[in-house]
Amino acid sequence: MTTPDAAEIRCRTQDLLAAHPPATTDRTEFLKARFDAGLAWVHYPAGLGGLDAPRSLQPVVDAELAAAGAPDNDPRRIGIGLGMAAPTILGYGTDEQKQRFLRPLWVGEEVWCQLFSEPGAGSDLAALGTRAVRDGEDWVVDGQKVWTSSAHLARWAILIARTDPDQPKHRGISYFICDMTDPGVEVRPLRQITGEAEFNEVFLTGVRIPDSRRLGPVGEGWKVARTTLMNERVSIGGARIPREGGMIGPVARTWRARPELRTHDLHQRLLTLWVEAEVARLTGTRLRQQLVAGQPGPEGSGMKLAFARLNQEISGLEVELLGQEGLLYSDWTMRRPELVDFTGRDAGYRYLRSKGNSIEGGTSEVLLNIVAERVLGLPVEPRNDKDVAWKDLAR
DSSP: OOOOOHHHHHHHHHHHHHHSOTTTSOHHHHHHHHHHTTOSSTTSOBTTTBOSOOGGGHHHHHHHHHHTTOOOOOTTTTHHIIIIIHHHHHHHOOHHHHHHHHHHHHHTSSOEEEEOOBTTBSSSGGGOOOEEEEETTEEEEEEEEOSOTTTTTOSEEEEEEESOTTSBTTSSEEEEEEETTSTTEEEEEEOOTTSOOOEEEEEEEEEEEEGGGEESSTTBHHHHHHHHHHHHHHHHHSOOOOTTOTTHHHHHHHHHHOGGGOOHHHHHHHHHHHHHHHHHHHHHHHHHHHHTTSSOOTHHHHHHHHHHHHHHHHHHHHHHHHGGGGGOOSOOOOOOOSSOOSSOSOHHHHHHHGGGGGTTTSOHHHHHHHIIIIISOOOOOOOSOTTSBGGGSOO
């Protein structure tokens, strides 16, 4: 089978539109047909939503479908599934797992969440204490996870748990797919500074997970999790946005529309942040181009680091620019939103929500270490727990 080129991809997309006109086809049915035609993510294997084509050809599909008014799969709502679960399942899942999970994940029929962080293992994720004990063909899981986006909506979760406490903390971890509707899974909202409960804490009590829903070998969950984490940071920091997209857009629009708010100092700061935002956007474009040649590398950590800093500095400038108006906050109503919105609502929301950007998806402190060691090649920080069994670590 020859690798499709842009002309063939365009032809396949036109065939899809002819067979399933967006104006008269049910949204879900159209998305299923798109997946089956290999136009969901063209770089995935044939039969799994792709055509074994270069990733660089995906914009050809997207442009044709957008011009025809075709529906998308609401990527902000299912971002964890698309950006984290799917590449991990593709990389480590069995054929049965890939066939079972990838299509409903991409179509949006099943929402995913990520059960990684714990109250005592956030920045030091490998220190996690949630246990999974083998019982016949099942694993029995007990523990607590925290800061779990979309857990209140999710059908499935990617989960890491400790299966061998006699091993050092980076070993003895295994990776599972957890059914969020199973007995023993309890989701509680975590109300944030924004007033919303976008995050949750999840309690796992005697949850039985079949061994058939394990990803990767027993004890090698940290290796699998690194694939998830690298993809997560790319999806957060390297998202495709237009010029003046993201946080810088509202500030630039306010600056142009409200000349009475301008000062020389604010002008200089806005110019600096506008340039930095544009540099970050172009760097994200280059990072996505690098993905065409292989898997995401540690560079995604640098992008996510820049994303957090810029969001916080830009949103702070916006509040200052608006003066007294910047102190207003539109709505403190407790909600459990269906999607993560870093830039939505008003200036007050953007300012408060951006505070979480330096924590979620890897804290800025941890990402600085990753960039230093794996991008710049600086010496690794000394560690005294490298060869110590997890059960013997001080906690």
